[in-house]
Amino acid sequence: MALVFSLAAASDTPIYRQIxxxxxxxxxxxxxxxxxxxxxxxxxxxxxxxxxxxxxxxYQELIRDGLLESRSGIGVFVAEKVRxxxxxxxxxRRLRQAIEPLLHEALMLHFSLxxxxxxxxxxxxELQSHVTTRRKK
Amino acid sequence: MSQPSAxxxxxxxxxxYYGKREIVSDLSLTVPRGCIYGFLGRNGMGKTTxxxxxxxxEDPTRGTARVFGLDSRSLSPEARARIxxxxxxxxxxxxxxxxxxxxxxxxxFPAWDQDIFxxxxxxxxxxxxxxAGHLSRGQRAGLCLALTLAPEPExxxxxxxxxxxxxxxxxxxxxxxxxxxxxxxxxxxxSSHLLSDVERVADRIAVLDGGTLRAxxxxxxxxxxxxxxxxxxxxxxxxxxxxxxxLESFRTDRELAITxxxxxxxxxxxxxxxxxxxxEPAELTLEDAFISYVGERGExxxxxxxxxxx
Numbered sequence: 416m417a418l419v420f421s422l423a424a425a426s427d428t429p430i431y432r433q434i435x436x437x438x439x440x441x442x443x444x445x446x447x448x449x450x451x452x453x454x455x456x457x458x459x460x461x462x463x464x465x466x467x468x469x470x471x472x473x474y475q476e477l478i479r480d481g482l483l484e485s486r487s488g489i490g491v492f493v494a495e496k497v498r499x500x501x502x503x504x505x506x507x508r509r510l511r512q513a514i515e516p517l518l519h520e521a522l523m524l525h526f527s528l529x530x531x532x533x534x535x536x537x538x539x540x541e542l543q544s545h546v547t548t549r550r551k552k
Numbered sequence: 553m554s555q556p557s558a559x560x561x562x563x564x565x566x567x568x569y570y571g572k573r574e575i576v577s578d579l580s581l582t583v584p585r586g587c588i589y590g591f592l593g594r595n596g597m598g599k600t601t602x603x604x605x606x607x608x609x610e611d612p613t614r615g616t617a618r619v620f621g622l623d624s625r626s627l628s629p630e631a632r633a634r635i636x637x638x639x640x641x642x643x644x645x646x647x648x649x650x651x652x653x654x655x656x657x658x659x660x661f662p663a664w665d666q667d668i669f670x671x672x673x674x675x676x677x678x679x680x681x682x683x684a685g686h687l688s689r690g691q692r693a694g695l696c697l698a699l700t701l702a703p704e705p706e707x708x709x710x711x712x713x714x715x716x717x718x719x720x721x722x723x724x725x726x727x728x729x730x731x732x733x734x735x736x737x738x739x740x741x742x743s744s745h746l747l748s749d750v751e752r753v754a755d756r757i758a759v760l761d762g763g764t765l766r767a768x769x770x771x772x773x774x775x776x777x778x779x780x781x782x783x784x785x786x787x788x789x790x791x792x793x794x795x796x797x798x799l800e801s802f803r804t805d806r807e808l809a810i811t812x813x814x815x816x817x818x819x820x821x822x823x824x825x826x827x828x829x830x831x832e833p834a835e836l837t838l839e840d841a842f843i844s845y846v847g848e849r850g851e852x853x854x855x856x857x858x859x860x861x862x
Contacts, residue, residue: 422752427835429772430751457734464726465752466588 420463430465434473442482442493445546453483453491558621560585560707560739561606565615568601575601577763578615586736588729590750590771591743593760594846599743600640602760603711607637619707633661636705640712642692646685650678650695654702661703672698675724690721697728708732710742714749722746726753747839761846771838778841779815783808783828795822799844811836811844 420437422430441447453459456474460467474491477483484494501509521531561583568576576598583589593599604610606617608624617624622631644653650673658664673679676694678687684695693713700708708729714722726749732738744750750757751771759767759774767774778799783789789808792801797819800811808828812819823831836844 427837427840429775431772461727461730464723464730466730466755468755469752 420459422463422465431469431473431476434459434463434470435477438473438477439482442497443546444542447493449493449497450495451493452489453493455490558585559583560620561741562618562621563602563606563615564617566602566605566612566617567614568598568605568610569613570601575763576605579760579763579765580615581758581765581768583739583741585739586733587755588733588740588753589742590754590757591741591760592745592747592750592757592842593743597760598763599760600711603709603741603743607635607709608632633663633703634706636700636703636708638696638700638708638710638713640715642689642696642716644684644687644692644695646683648684649680650682650684650687651680653684653695653699654680657699657702663704665702665704668704669698669702672701672728675728676721689716690718693717693721693725697725701728701732706738708738708740708742710740712743712745714744714746722749729753747837747842751838759842759846766845775836775838775841777815778811778813778836778845780809780811780834780836780840780844781823782832782834783810783823783826784830784832785828789828790826793822793826795819800847813845 420434422433426433428436438447438453442449447453453474454462456467456470460470463470474483474485478485478491481494482497483491485491517531526534559582561581563579563581566576566579567574579598579602581602591599591602601610605612606619606624608619608627611625619627620631620634622628645656648656654666654669658666658669672694676691676698678691678694678698682691684692687695693716697713700710710729713725717725729740729742730753733740754771756770757767757774758765767777769777784807786806788805789803792798792803792808792810795810795812797813797815798810799813802809808826810823
């Protein structure tokens with residue numbers, strides 16, 4: 416499995432949310448393919464050296480969000496078709512919430528909006544090309 | 553065997569005096585089977601005493617402690633053999649070799665598993681011929697852990713096991729703890745000051761402060777109960793208001809940072825009443841939350857099992 420996790424010690428983000436974030440990212444970057452099986456709770460807990468209940472919680476929340484699905488007796492998989500579980504308003508709210516810290520940082524470092532836009536576009540392209548090269552493999 | 557659902561440790565209104573000093577005050581605590589329980593509190597707050605009482609090494613002054621449903625004052629040798637106790641400080645007989653330590657310990661425990669003993673030794677890079685007295689702190693901890701785990705205890709009690717360990721040895725310790733609980737009926741009760749370790753492995757935590765239990769909940773519940781807000785003002789912030797559950801506050805020339813416990817919609821409206829330009833909630837690390845909670849300043853209220861107790 417190509418999934419590499421890293422947990423920040425003494426972070427202000429709870430461990431289960433760090434795990435959720437990294438699974439989301441891996442799916443977005445297609446390091447985890449649609450329909451791919453995730454490690455068992457026990458195996459991931461052992462490799463991260465965390466309580467299995469913490470991993471189980473992260474899986475549960477992502478199942479609730481529609482990103483993962485549990486097939487009873489077999490394991491947990493990335494959903495075949497990632498459902499859009501959020502309402503349009505909630506999607507919008509989440510995006511804006513994610514943008515806020517970026518803008519704070521940009522203001523503090525005295526970047527102009529066009530500069531931010533350029534950086535955003537570059538990063539976006541890079542992510543996209545990352546995903547397409549993975550698809551070709 | 554007691555029933556699977558029966559709690560492993562039940563402490564009921566325990567009070568312990570040494571002479572005229574009250575060390576533990578009216579402490580009640582229940583540890584369910586199969587859980588990893590972190591026991592937190594500053595030094596001298598009665599953690600070791602509580603452990604020694606429920607292990608039957610000290611009698612309670614008042615109240616009771618039960619382990620496996622049995623009164624701790626009259627635990628049979630068979631019941632004691634089901635408990636693995638790692639006392640604070642990692643004591644070893646220095647004149648023995650690692651192998652001799654194992655042989656000596658094995659002679660006391662019928663269920664001794666030599667494979668487990670050797671696996672833990674390897675994990676901590678120990679070899680049988682090493683002299684116990686010449687080991688480093690981390691190696692000594694590894695030896696003590698191997699001696700405690702090899703009898704396959706149902707209940708593992710670790711008193712500050714990470715004290716003095718380097719990061720690598722600490723990680724090995726956590727791995728060993730998680731390994732033990734692969735079997736669902738194994739319970740671990742451990743005290744620690746390393747909150748990032750506690751956060752990794754503990755299902756629940758209990759916080760002891762001044763001999764009194766101040767919290768008994770999951771790690772996540774503890775973090776959610778302790779909230780931090782940064783209020784920004786156009787001018788000088790007002791004096792910190794009297795808010796129920798206030799733990800700490802910090803003023804700068806434009807900001808008022810407030811840490812609160814048991815936040816209700818009412819407390820939030822109290823913050824809004826100060827008419828700040830903005831209120832930003834911030835997440836705290838478990839360590840910050842703990843320090844605020846048992847720190848010197850601020851009004852205290854405590855919660856148990858998620859319910860507030862006044």
